[in-house]
Amino acid sequence: MLVVGASIAGVRAVQALRRQGYEGTLRLVGDEDVPAYRRPELSKRFLAGDLSVDQIALATPADLDCDVLLNARATRLEVADQRVWIGDAGADPRPYRFxxxxxxxxxxxxxxxxxPMAGVHVLRTHQDAELLRAELATSPRVVVVGGGLIGCEVAATCRSLGLAVTIVEPTGALMSGAIGREVGARITELQSGHGVDVCVNCGVTELRGGNRVESVVTSGGREIAADVVVVGIGSEPNTSWLAGSGLPPATGVLCAPNLAVVGARRAVGAGDVVAWKSSGSARPVRMEHWENAVRQAETAAHTLLLGESAPGFDGTGGLFWSHQFxxxxxxLGDPRAADEVRFLEDDPGRQRAxxxxxxxxRVMAFALLNSADWLGSAGRLVRQRAAMPLHGTGEPLRR
Ligand SMILES: Cc1cc2nc3c(=O)[nH]c(=O)nc-3n(C[C@H](O)[C@H](O)[C@H](O)COP(=O)(O)OP(=O)(O)OC[C@H]3O[C@@H](n4cnc5c(N)ncnc54)[C@H](O)[C@@H]3O)c2cc1C
Structure with missing residues (x-):
C-alpha cells in the first residue's frame, strides 16, 4: 500500500490501515523536509514564536509502522498499471507499484x-511560517489580505505581538465564507475590539513598492502602509502531479461517498485534496479542516481494505475550531449548507454566542463562540438533523 502526502491525512491513514488489520508493506511518501506536524499551530503559537517545529511534531517516522520517505515527491499516477512515480531527494522519479x-x-x-515582491507572504508550511516570523521581528505594520480563518488567526497573533494590523476583506464580515455574515460580525467585533483595523467590503487593487512591498491599495481607494503583507485568500488542492492520469476534472480529487477515487481502481482520497461527493448532494465539497482529514483517513483506509462495498463517509458531524486572542x-457541521441562522445565545459583552x-x-450546523459547553448538545442536534430550536432570533443567512 502506498500513501502519498505525509501530513495529518496521510499519517492517520497509515495508522488506520494498521489498526484495521493490514499487515503488508506500507509506504508513506511526503515532499516536505520534516515529519508531519500540527499545521494549525502555524498561525497560532508557532507564528508567535512559542513553539519550535519539533514541538509541533505529529508523529516521527519511528512512531509509524511503515517505510517513510520524506523529501520525496510523487510526480505521476498511472491508473491502469497501478503505479506512482516518485522522485526521492532530487533523484529522477522511479515507478512504485501499488x-x-x-x-x-x-x-x-x-x-x-x-x-513577486519581498515582504509578501502566504502561510501553509513550516517554512512559510518561519520566514514570516523572522520578518515580523522588524516589521511593525502588517496588512492581512483576506479575512478567513487563517487571515484572522494571523491578525490575532501579530496584534498580540504588539504589531499594527489591518485586515482587508472583500465581504461584509470576517470569516463570512465559512460562517455567514451574522456570526462573522461577531468575529469582526472581536478583532476590532483588540485594535485590529478591519476593512470590510474592501478588495485589493494593487500592491505598491519596488523590490519590497510598501503599501496595499484597496478598491475603495485607500492606501495602507505595510512592512509585511500576509495573503490568506484560500487554498488550491495539490493535484498537479495527477495531470495526465485520466482522473476526471474537478477542483480536487473527485471521490465517491466512501472516498474511493472516481476513475481509479484501488485508490482512495483523504483530507484537503478531496472533492467529496456525498450521496445526497449535487456538487462535490472540499472540507479543509483538521478533524475532517482525521475522519476521512479512517474511512478511506476502511474502503481500501473492504473494497467498493464499504459504507460512505459521514460528513454531517464535522468540526473545526479557531483561536483568536x-x-x-x-x-460543527457545515453552515454553508444552511439557509437560516438563529442566535440561541448572544452576549457581546462576554464575547459569547x-x-x-x-x-x-432542520439543524445543519452550529457556531459556538466561547461556548464549548454547547459542544455535546450541538453535535447531537446536528447529527440528528433535529428541528431548529424556536427560541432566540432567526434571520436568513447572508454571506
Ligand atoms: C496556517 C493554518 C492554520 C490552520 N488552522 C486550522 C484550525 O485552526 N482548525 C482546523 O480545523 N484546521 C486548520 N487548518 C487546516 C488544516 O491544517 C488542514 O485541514 C489539514 O492540514 C489538512 O491535512 P491534509 O493532510 O489533508 O493536507 P496537508 O496538511 O496540506 O498535507 C498534505 C501533504 O502532502 C504533501 N504533498 C503535496 N503534494 C505532494 C506530492 N506530489 N508528493 C508528495 N507529497 C506531497 C504536502 O507537502 C503536505 O505535506 C489550518 C491550516 C493552515 C495552513
Missing part, C-alpha cells in the same frame, strides 16, 4: 496575481 493507494496531498496557499470558535444554522427548518 495494490492500494491513499491520495492525501492536501493543498497549497492561493497567491495574489501580482509579480482569548476567544475560541467551534463550528451560540448560533444555530438550519435548512428547511
Amino acid at each position: 495494490d492500494g493507494l491513499v491520495i492525501a496531498t492536501g493543498a497549497h496557499a492561493r497567491r495574489l496575481r501580482v509579480p 482569548d476567544a475560541t470558535l467551534h463550528v 451560540v448560533a444555530c444554522y438550519a435548512r428547511d427548518g
Whole structure:
C-alpha cells in the first residue's frame, strides 16, 4: 500500500490501515523536509514564536509502522498499471507499484496575481511560517489580505505581538465564507475590539513598492502602509502531479461517498485534496479542516481494505475550531449548507454566542463562540438533523 502526502491525512491513514488489520508493506511518501506536524499551530503559537517545529511534531517516522520517505515527491499516477512515480531527494522519479493507494496531498496557499515582491507572504508550511516570523521581528505594520480563518488567526497573533494590523476583506464580515455574515460580525467585533483595523467590503487593487512591498491599495481607494503583507485568500488542492492520469476534472480529487477515487481502481482520497461527493448532494465539497482529514483517513483506509462495498463517509458531524486572542470558535457541521441562522445565545459583552444554522427548518450546523459547553448538545442536534430550536432570533443567512 502506498500513501502519498505525509501530513495529518496521510499519517492517520497509515495508522488506520494498521489498526484495521493490514499487515503488508506500507509506504508513506511526503515532499516536505520534516515529519508531519500540527499545521494549525502555524498561525497560532508557532507564528508567535512559542513553539519550535519539533514541538509541533505529529508523529516521527519511528512512531509509524511503515517505510517513510520524506523529501520525496510523487510526480505521476498511472491508473491502469497501478503505479506512482516518485522522485526521492532530487533523484529522477522511479515507478512504485501499488495494490492500494491513499491520495492525501492536501493543498497549497492561493497567491495574489501580482509579480513577486519581498515582504509578501502566504502561510501553509513550516517554512512559510518561519520566514514570516523572522520578518515580523522588524516589521511593525502588517496588512492581512483576506479575512478567513487563517487571515484572522494571523491578525490575532501579530496584534498580540504588539504589531499594527489591518485586515482587508472583500465581504461584509470576517470569516463570512465559512460562517455567514451574522456570526462573522461577531468575529469582526472581536478583532476590532483588540485594535485590529478591519476593512470590510474592501478588495485589493494593487500592491505598491519596488523590490519590497510598501503599501496595499484597496478598491475603495485607500492606501495602507505595510512592512509585511500576509495573503490568506484560500487554498488550491495539490493535484498537479495527477495531470495526465485520466482522473476526471474537478477542483480536487473527485471521490465517491466512501472516498474511493472516481476513475481509479484501488485508490482512495483523504483530507484537503478531496472533492467529496456525498450521496445526497449535487456538487462535490472540499472540507479543509483538521478533524475532517482525521475522519476521512479512517474511512478511506476502511474502503481500501473492504473494497467498493464499504459504507460512505459521514460528513454531517464535522468540526473545526479557531483561536483568536482569548476567544475560541467551534463550528460543527457545515453552515454553508444552511439557509437560516438563529442566535440561541448572544452576549457581546462576554464575547459569547451560540448560533444555530438550519435548512428547511432542520439543524445543519452550529457556531459556538466561547461556548464549548454547547459542544455535546450541538453535535447531537446536528447529527440528528433535529428541528431548529424556536427560541432566540432567526434571520436568513447572508454571506
Ligand atoms: C496556517 C493554518 C492554520 C490552520 N488552522 C486550522 C484550525 O485552526 N482548525 C482546523 O480545523 N484546521 C486548520 N487548518 C487546516 C488544516 O491544517 C488542514 O485541514 C489539514 O492540514 C489538512 O491535512 P491534509 O493532510 O489533508 O493536507 P496537508 O496538511 O496540506 O498535507 C498534505 C501533504 O502532502 C504533501 N504533498 C503535496 N503534494 C505532494 C506530492 N506530489 N508528493 C508528495 N507529497 C506531497 C504536502 O507537502 C503536505 O505535506 C489550518 C491550516 C493552515 C495552513
